[in-house]
Amino acid sequence: MLLSRYEWVITKRYLLPGKGEGFIFLVASISLVAVMLGVAALIVVMSVMNGFRAELxxxxxxxxxxxxxxxxxxRLPDWRDLLxxxxxxxxxxxxxxxxxxxxLATFNGRVEAIMVRGMEVKDILSNDTLDGKTVAGDLGRLEPAASRVGIGSRLxxxxxxxxGSRITIINPQGRSTPFGTVPREISYEVVAIFEVGVYDYDKAYVFMPMEDAQTLLLLGDQIGMIEIKTQDADNVRDILAPLVPKVADRGVITDWQTMNASLFETLQVERVVMFVILSIIILVAVFxxxxxxxxxxxxxxxDIxxxxxxxxxxxxxxxxxxxVGTSIGMLGIAAGIGLGLIAIFxxxxxxxxVQLITGQNLWDPSIRFLTELPAKTDPMEVLGIAMLALLFSFLATLYPAYKAASTDPVQVLRYE
Structure with a gap:
C-alpha cells in the first residue's frame, strides 16, 4: 500500500502513544504480543508435526x-530368481x-521379547538408518556362521x-522329539549395540547375518521376504505394479503406506486439527x-x-x-517468527x-516412538503462516478504517 509523505507522518504519529493515550497503546502492545505468540505457537507445532512425520x-x-x-x-522359496x-x-x-x-532372548536370567532380523552382512552395513548409529562395538564384525549379533540399545x-556378552536366542519351534517339541536355543556374542532413535526398534531388534537366521529358524535355503527400495516412495504402488503378477503364486507385495497407514493418517489428522486450532488463536489475537x-x-x-x-x-x-493496524500485525508476525525459530532450536x-520444574516425564520414548522431540521447519509453511496472520490483521483494520473515513467534520467541529 503506497502512502504519501503526509500519510506516513500521520501513520507514525498514530503508532506512538500520545498524551492520554497510554491505555490505547497498552491494548495495541497486547495485540502485538498476542499475534507474536499465536504465530510462534503455530510455527513450532507445525514444525514438530513435520519433524515427527519425517523422522518416522x-x-x-x-x-x-x-x-x-x-x-x-x-517363507519364500526359490527366491533368487524373484530377487x-x-x-x-x-x-x-x-x-x-x-x-x-x-x-525370545535371555541373558543372566532376564528374558525379553525380540525381533530377529537376518540380512546379508553387506546390506546391514550399507543401511542408511543404521549408519553412524552404533553406540558400542562394530557391526562390521558380523560374519556368517560366527554366531554374532547386533542389538538395540534399550534391549x-x-x-x-x-x-562381548553372550545372549541366548530361543526359537520355540525347535526340533520334534518323542516327548514333544524342544525349543531351539543358540548362544550369540553381542558385537555391536545400536540406537536408531525409534523406541520400538531399539527395544526389540536383533540383527544377524541371514545365514545364521536361516539356521536358527530352520529355514534351509528359504527366506521370509524381499525388502524393496524405489526411486519415489510416494509412487511405490505404481512402480511395483508390474511385479505383482510375478509374485502372486508365492507371496504378496506390501508397501510402506499399507504397513503404517494408521500411524501416518493419525499424524496427518492431528496436523490439520492443530493448524485449525492455532489459526483460531491468531484470529482471536487480531481482534x-x-x-x-x-x-x-x-x-x-x-484530529480526523x-x-x-x-x-x-x-x-x-x-x-x-x-x-496502522497491519503494521502492528507485521511487527507481531516478525517477532513470532523469530520466537518460533528460537523455540524450535x-x-x-x-x-x-519443564520436566525439571514439574517433575513429570513429558517425553516418554515408549509412548512417543522417538527418543527426542523432532522438528522440521518448512520455509513455505512459515511463509503461509505469516501470510495468514497478515490477512487476518488486514481484515481487522477494515471496519475501524471505514469508520474513520466516514467521519463527518461538520458534526464533529460544530461546537468547536
Missing part, C-alpha cells in the same frame, strides 16, 4: 524399505533378501548385556488489533475531522488506519527444563 518415515522406511515381498506362511526380477523392475533402486521373526539395557483501532479512531475523531477540512480524502484516511532444552 526416514527411520521406519529406512529399516523396512518402501515395500516388501512377503512369502506365504512367512533378480525385482532388481530389474524399472524404478527399483535396491532389493535385499531378509528374514524377520519374533523370538541391551533391559537384558543387562553389553558388547485485539480491531479493538485498539476502534479506540484510536474514537480518540482521534477531532480537522484533516478532512484540510483536504484529506476518505481514501487517504482509510490507508492511514489500515497501515532450543526445543529439547525447553522440554528438559
Amino acid at each position: 518415515f526416514d527411520k521406519i522406511v529406512g529399516l523396512n524399505g518402501h515395500a516388501v515381498v512377503q512369502g506365504y506362511g512367512g 533378480e526380477e525385482t532388481r530389474n523392475t524399472k524404478g527399483v533402486v535396491s532389493a535385499s533378501p531378509m528374514i524377520e521373526q519374533p523370538l 541391551a539395557m533391559a537384558l543387562g548385556a553389553q558388547v 485485539n488489533i480491531l479493538s485498539s483501532l476502534i479506540m484510536l479512531v474514537r480518540a482521534k475523531t477531532r 475531522a480537522i484533516l478532512r477540512t484540510m483536504g484529506a480524502s476518505r481514501a487517504s484516511l482509510t490507508r492511514i488506519f489500515v497501515t 532450543f526445543r529439547q532444552n525447553v522440554i528438559n527444563f
Whole structure:
C-alpha cells in the first residue's frame, strides 16, 4: 500500500502513544504480543508435526524399505530368481533378501521379547538408518556362521548385556522329539549395540547375518521376504505394479503406506486439527488489533475531522488506519517468527527444563516412538503462516478504517 509523505507522518504519529493515550497503546502492545505468540505457537507445532512425520518415515522406511515381498506362511522359496526380477523392475533402486521373526532372548536370567532380523552382512552395513548409529562395538564384525549379533540399545539395557556378552536366542519351534517339541536355543556374542532413535526398534531388534537366521529358524535355503527400495516412495504402488503378477503364486507385495497407514493418517489428522486450532488463536489475537483501532479512531475523531477540512480524502484516511493496524500485525508476525525459530532450536532444552520444574516425564520414548522431540521447519509453511496472520490483521483494520473515513467534520467541529 503506497502512502504519501503526509500519510506516513500521520501513520507514525498514530503508532506512538500520545498524551492520554497510554491505555490505547497498552491494548495495541497486547495485540502485538498476542499475534507474536499465536504465530510462534503455530510455527513450532507445525514444525514438530513435520519433524515427527519425517523422522518416522526416514527411520521406519529406512529399516523396512518402501515395500516388501512377503512369502506365504512367512517363507519364500526359490527366491533368487524373484530377487533378480525385482532388481530389474524399472524404478527399483535396491532389493535385499531378509528374514524377520519374533523370538525370545535371555541373558543372566532376564528374558525379553525380540525381533530377529537376518540380512546379508553387506546390506546391514550399507543401511542408511543404521549408519553412524552404533553406540558400542562394530557391526562390521558380523560374519556368517560366527554366531554374532547386533542389538538395540534399550534391549541391551533391559537384558543387562553389553558388547562381548553372550545372549541366548530361543526359537520355540525347535526340533520334534518323542516327548514333544524342544525349543531351539543358540548362544550369540553381542558385537555391536545400536540406537536408531525409534523406541520400538531399539527395544526389540536383533540383527544377524541371514545365514545364521536361516539356521536358527530352520529355514534351509528359504527366506521370509524381499525388502524393496524405489526411486519415489510416494509412487511405490505404481512402480511395483508390474511385479505383482510375478509374485502372486508365492507371496504378496506390501508397501510402506499399507504397513503404517494408521500411524501416518493419525499424524496427518492431528496436523490439520492443530493448524485449525492455532489459526483460531491468531484470529482471536487480531481482534485485539480491531479493538485498539476502534479506540484510536474514537480518540482521534477531532484530529480526523480537522484533516478532512484540510483536504484529506476518505481514501487517504482509510490507508492511514489500515497501515496502522497491519503494521502492528507485521511487527507481531516478525517477532513470532523469530520466537518460533528460537523455540524450535532450543526445543529439547525447553522440554528438559519443564520436566525439571514439574517433575513429570513429558517425553516418554515408549509412548512417543522417538527418543527426542523432532522438528522440521518448512520455509513455505512459515511463509503461509505469516501470510495468514497478515490477512487476518488486514481484515481487522477494515471496519475501524471505514469508520474513520466516514467521519463527518461538520458534526464533529460544530461546537468547536
